[in-house]
Amino acid sequence: MDLAHVPQEGQQDRDPATAGWRRVSVAVDAPQHSGLTGPLDYLGPQDLSPGTLVQVGLGRRDTLGIVWDDPPTPESPDDALPEDQLRPVGAALDALPPLSAAWRRLLDFAAAYYQRSVGELALAVLPPQLRDLDDTQLRARLKKLDKAEAAAQQDPVTVAPERPALTGQQAAAFAAVQALAAEPTPPPALLWGLTGSGKTEIYLRAAEEALAQGRQVLVLVPEINLTPQLEARFAARFAGHTIVSLHSGLTPAQRLRHWLSAHLGRAQLVLGTRLAVFASLPRLGLVVVDEEHDPSYKQQDGARYSARDLAVYRGHLEKVPVLLGSATPSLETWQHALAGRYRRIDLTERIGGGELPKVRLFDMNRLERKKGVTTALSVPLLDALRKRLERGEQSLVFLNRRGYAPVLHCDQCNWKSDCPHCSAHQVFHREDRTLRCHHCGVSQRVPRACPSCGNPDIAPLGRGTERLEEQLAEALPGARIARIDADTTRLKGSLEAQLSAVHDGDVDVLVGTQMVAKGHDFRRITLVAAVNPDGALFSNDFRAPERLFSLLMQVGGRAGRDAAQAARSELWVQTWYPEHALYQSLQRHDYEAFASSQLSERVSAGLPPFAHLALVRAEGRTVEAAKEFLEAAQAQAMELPLAMGLLLYPPVPMAVARVANVERYQMLIEAGHRGQLQRFLREWLPSLHTLKRRHKGLLRWAVDIDPLVI
């Protein structure tokens, strides 16, 4: 039943205050499972423009809504409630200019594509504080914003910022970007450039151009905290301009302020993470997506959108250029470029003649195997590290696993530190003597003896960054060793402090997870070593090799950025499989060869970008609940004519099947055409809401379109 419109007592007697009002549609946060997907009809004044924020009643509560576009004329009069049964809208937030038609079309598209209700998505991407303010309070906030901006205008920056002369290649790339911007409907562009080839300078120039034309620029980055340098470079280049950031680390008040500044057209530059793709920008002129291949552009809960893909759609909608930058583009983007749908712009040389590090594939099979000897730090690697120390150069040791050891183990009874709530081990963290589950977060003190047999000799198995740091300290006495991972950077500002210690040369050997791989412009690193990267070669996850290749290229790209040292820069890969095609391409820095071999595997396996996937996940109190729901859902799907030609795989447990005592199952759907998949889902998914009510042990289900991990 349409709860929003249950006529309240007395409502039929039309209030004279609403005389002459008309039918308006309003997007409200009605979650999908209530069965209301589109905007709802209300009564509103004649002059209420689409995009205005209004208070409306929804069921028994009041909520914020957005006036959407004119309600469609219903096909039959029965489809719409008669006007005298519609509820009138409440107060409007008039202080705020309406959200633009382009913004509403972006939301319409995203909601339809990711199978969410438009109101739920639209309200979720607005700053949360907007819901709590009335028009008067909002006016006060706007006044404060005016004051702050007037104060900033007081000391205008007069000195023009320094900017380097472009290299020949950069000049050509920039000319290509300019040509793109001049087209009436610019296609998206892939800026494919080696690490350290000066991509950022191209973003800066392109931004300058757009700003000069009075347009706004949106720059998306994967994780803002990991790239303080990029932010600093934009801030330095555009001193005197209004730059705001949008990401989840802001306080609610900051987020509202920054959002307002963008919405009012005052912020000229918006730098943000994936959620910023939904920023309201009335004069958008350019979108940049840095490190476009990065998995963090994909939202992992709620509406699981890809900010990269939505950025491309937004560019198309608003006819503005979208620059996708990467040294190792996602295979989706690469394939678009190969097919000519995206324009490709290449930067093939490092700035200042810096060379890419020489890649050494270190064959672990050649090591003498002795029990108890650590293989993470092979003798030749330690020698190489010592050499750097003697020369006063820096090294980076990369291991994508935090903690001390992934598991504690008793070799008498074979006890392992399993998480009681998840199908995963608890990771041993030595620093605070805890066992912690990285899936559900549960943590406990390390037991003194084996909880199962009492053996006091329980030992860590395997190695994380914490242990690696300890082993390095033993092997390299006197070396200044630092570690950067999610554990050492929990406190606000600690990452920045640690990064600047590296930049200032206060660190000899840096140990870290993928956090150290991202765009840091370290100048003194001449050796990068990946000590144990093989795991991804044989993963079930078809994207694992792609991620490993880009991670290694990216982390290797931290070495040799200073031309003077580039010649002796090395990337070491300790591997049991030196002949593997992935490593062979890596050794030649040959992304193209890697991409082409991956793409041919994907063609034959029927995987993206040649097929389109959707994943339905179900979580239940029991395995049966989750599994049976998906089986019933599949049976319903089979009845639909639209399922013809689609592949519906049988439900299977997720890779980590149990998290926090919840059993997780998933079911994959594969289609040759995007449109076909979309039409099928639109028809099928609504029936799952009803189905859920019949499966009592089912906690929730969700759909993930274009899932990153399957």
Ligand SMILES: Nc1ncnc2c1ncn2[C@@H]1O[C@H](COP(=O)(O)OP(=O)(O)OP(=O)(O)O)[C@@H](O)[C@H]1O
């Ligand atoms: N034309 C230029 N002249 C001199 N220095 C430049 C020029 N362009 C860029 N640089 C400098 O070269 C270094 C590398 O450039 P930049 O960081 O833009 O590369 P990138 O391709 O973005 O690298 P990554 O992908 O590794 O982040 C930076 O220190 C930058 O300031």
Ligand SMILES: [Zn+2]
């Ligand atoms: Zn757990």
